Amino acid sequence: METIEKHLEKKGIRVTAMRLLIYKFLAEKKSAVTLSDIENAFDKVDRTTLYRTVKTFESKGVVHQINDGSTGTKYALCETNCKCELETDLHLHFHCNNCEETVCLTDHKIPQIKVPDGFIAENANLVVKGICNKCS
Amino acid sequence: METIEKHLEKKGIRVTAMRLLIYKFLAEKKSAVTLSDIENAFDKVDRTTLYRTVKTFESKGVVHQINDGSTGTKYALCETNCKCELETDLHLHFHCNNCEETVCLTDHKIPQIKVPDGFIAENANLVVKGICNKCS
DNA sequence: AAGTCCAATGCACTATTGTTGCACGTATAT
DNA sequence: ATATACGTGCAACAATAGTGCATTGGACTT
Numbered sequence: 467m468e469t470i471e472k473h474l475e476k477k478g479i480r481v482t483a484m485r486l487l488i489y490k491f492l493a494e495k496k497s498a499v500t501l502s503d504i505e506n507a508f509d510k511v512d513r514t515t516l517y518r519t520v521k522t523f524e525s526k527g528v529v530h531q532i533n534d535g536s537t538g539t540k541y542a543l544c545e546t547n548c549k550c551e552l553e554t555d556l557h558l559h560f561h562c563n564n565c566e567e568t569v570c571l572t573d574h575k576i577p578q579i580k581v582p583d584g585f586i587a588e589n590a591n592l593v594v595k596g597i598c599n600k601c602s
Numbered sequence: 603m604e605t606i607e608k609h610l611e612k613k614g615i616r617v618t619a620m621r622l623l624i625y626k627f628l629a630e631k632k633s634a635v636t637l638s639d640i641e642n643a644f645d646k647v648d649r650t651t652l653y654r655t656v657k658t659f660e661s662k663g664v665v666h667q668i669n670d671g672s673t674g675t676k677y678a679l680c681e682t683n684c685k686c687e688l689e690t691d692l693h694l695h696f697h698c699n700n701c702e703e704t705v706c707l708t709d710h711k712i713p714q715i716k717v718p719d720g721f722i723a724e725n726a727n728l729v730v731k732g733i734c735n736k737c738s
Numbered sequence: 739a740a741g742t743c744c745a746a747t748g749c750a751c752t753a754t755t756g757t758t759g760c761a762c763g764t765a766t767a768t
Numbered sequence: 769a770t771a772t773a774c775g776t777g778c779a780a781c782a783a784t785a786g787t788g789c790a791t792t793g794g795a796c797t798t
Contacts, residue, residue, distance in 0.1 A: 480765085482775065501755075512777050517756075519775090533669035535727060537785065538755060556730075560721055571718065582707065584735030585696055591671060591729040594692075599720030618746065618794090637784080648748045653786075655746090673756065674784060740798090747792070754785070759778105766773075 477526040484511070488519050489528070489543075497567040498532050498540035498559070534561035534568045534593045542570050556590045562598035569598070613662040620647070624655050625664070625679075633703040634668045634676035634695070670697035670704045670729045678706055692726045698734035705734070 470489055471481050479485065491507055492499065501516050520541055523529040529541045556579060561568040581587050606625055607617050615621065627643055628635065640652050656677055659665040665677045692715060697704040717723050 480774075482765090484776075513755090514757085514778080515776055522775095531671060533671060533727065533729075535667060535669060535675075537675070539673075558715070558717075560717060561727075563724065579694070579730055581694075581696060581730060581732070582735065584738055586733040586738055587730050588699065588732035590731060591669065591697075591727070593669075593727040594715055594717060594723045595726060596717070596724035597722040599718065602720055602722055616745070616794090620747075649784095650749080650786085651747055658746095742797080743795090745792105745794085747790105749790085750788090752785100752787080754783100756781105756783070758781080760780105762775105762777085764773105764775075766771100768769100768771080 474528070477528055479522060479526050479528065484515060485519055485523075487511075488516065489523075492529065492541070492543045495542075497569050498534075498542040500538045500540050502538070531591070532559050532568055532570075532593065533591050534559065535595060536561075536566065540568055542568075545570075545572055556592060559593045560598060561593050561595045562601055563595055564597055564601040567598065568593070610664070613664055615658060615662050615664065620651060621655055621659075623647075624652065625659075628665065628677070628679045631678075633705045634670075634678040636674045636676050638674070667727070668695050668704055668706075668729065669727050670695065671731060672697075672702065676704055678704075681706075681708055692728060695729045696734060697729050697731045698737055699731055700733055700737040703734065704729070 470486060470493075474481050474485065474489065487508065488504060491504060495503075501513065501520060504516050504520075505511065505513055520529060524531060524541070528544060530544050532540045532542060534540065557573075558571045559568055560571055579587060579590070606622060606629075610617050610621065610625065623644065624640060627640060631639075637649070637652050637656065640656075641647065641649055656665060660667060660677070664680060666680050668676045668678060670676065694707045695704055696707055715723060715726070
């Protein structure tokens with residue numbers, strides 16, 4: 467188990483107090499969160515900082531974006547060994563229509579997705595909606 | 603080939619001039635569109651009408667929602683024989699990272715998606731991103 | 739044909755989310 | 769230590785989403 471600091475540095479992200487806090491918040495949550503969720507968690511933090519921090523995390527492969535049907539983009543930490551940027555890591559997400567939570571189903575990967583000739587798949591946004599195990 | 607009027611009525615939607623226009627616009631487009639796209643197409647139409655019309659279409663199963671990575675929700679007509687509301691019609695969408703267009707790949711269905719025990723799948727939002735045939 | 743009713747439309751407004759520019763502080767490298 | 773680059777916060781703006789209310793207009797009744 468390496469420290470968060472090491473992990474961020476390895477991804478090319480400079481470590482700051484803010485970033486550690488945000489990372490820890492994401493790590494604690496089991497479900498994907500919106501920027502507003504983070505904002506509400508620490509109310510003294512500026513929205514812009516959050517916005518840019520998460521963008522940084524995303525571009526460095528620390529978090530990935532998910533669009534369930536709800537308004538707004540959600541984010542979740544990538545698994546330690548996650549290769550979100552690669553086509554080979556097309557894992558599924560599940561959005562509960564009842565509790566509105568979205569979780570990563572990292573162990574339920576889509577084996578292969580065929581796209582028509584001429585199309586080149588790079589990554590994906592795969593969300594199944596329904597009722598989650600807590601609500602069923 | 604039945605008329606649009608019949609089609610809408612069959613879905614339980616009252617036919618109006620506005621709704622026919624909006625339906626025809628969607629039918630002409632090959633790709634999924636945002637509300638703003640529709641708004642720009644006919645500039646005399648009120649945004650609210652668009653918003654509510656599309657919501658009506660969606661709830662009656664005439665259009666389906668797609669969330670590619672871009673900000674904002676997109677909509678596309680369901681196929682004539684589309685059962686968007688059913689788990690059995692989990693068709694794929696393709697979002698081009700170059701031209702930003704999103705199209706339905708209605709003939710590329712996902713065979714079956716397994717979700718863990720306790721989860722109940724109802725529908726899905728499946729978007730593969732990459733480069734489309736026009737841009738590659 | 740007139741009147742009633744209800745859904746559809748349009749207007750005004752508010753809320754939320756996404757985004758940028760700039761100023762300032764703090765860390766980093768030379 | 770000094771210059772430089774990066775992070776943070778403030779302010780403002782833009783785009784998207786959503787609501788309440790008054791008006792219109794079609795469908796239906798009598």
